[in-house]
Amino acid sequence: MTLDRLCNGPRGPGPAVEPLLDLATFPWRVAATVEASKAKKEDQNVIELEGEVMLHARNVWKVMLSNGAEVQCTLGGKLRKNNIRVLEGDRVTVEMSPFDLTRGRITFRSIDSNLLKTAKEKADEEKERRKEREKEERRRQAAEEANAGAS
Numbered sequence: 001m002t003l004d005r006l007c008n009g010p011r012g013p014g015p016a017v018e019p020l021l022d023l024a025t026f027p028w029r030v031a032a033t034v035e036a037s038k039a040k041k042e043d044q045n046v047i048e049l050e051g052e053v054m055l056h057a058r059n060v061w062k063v064m065l066s067n068g069a070e071v072q073c074t075l076g077g078k079l080r081k082n083n084i085r086v087l088e089g090d091r092v093t094v095e096m097s098p099f100d101l102t103r104g105r106i107t108f109r110s111i112d113s114n115l116l117k118t119a120k121e122k123a124d125e126e127k128e129r130r131k132e133r134e135k136e137e138r139r140r141q142a143a144e145e146a147n148a149g150a151s
Contacts, residue, residue, distance in 0.1 A: 071104045
């Protein structure tokens with residue numbers, strides 16, 4: 001009998017039956033899964049590094065790691081399952097085995113927030129930056145004039 005059946009009762013037609021277990025009595029369930037996933041990472045001898053995708057061909061990505069090494073990578077299971085697209089120029093997290101440092105698995109794709117902005121948002125930000133530069137320039141000129149007048 002699965003934990004779901006124990007907590008939610010039987011499914012289908014028939015008389016309503018109270019669940020055998022109450023999830024409130026099992027607060028350890030969530031904590032246990034989190035601890036198990038952390039322990040799994042610690043137990044595995046994997047090296048996890050950040051990098052940038054340089055080249056993509058079929059099911060192989062060339063990733064330039066932050067330490068300067070170039071690694072041949074494939075997509076991890078969750079990325080492949082959820083149909084996450086990884087393109088050239090994307091920032092990714094790569095897991096590598098300590099036994100073969102030339103191959104790796106892409107486990108996470110970082111999202112560049114600048115790519116998500118609309119043209120109007122980019123124009124507004126540029127306008128704000130321009131205003132700040134002009135303001136700084138006026139302050140600098142006023143300070144120079146004050147110094148020249150004091151001399």
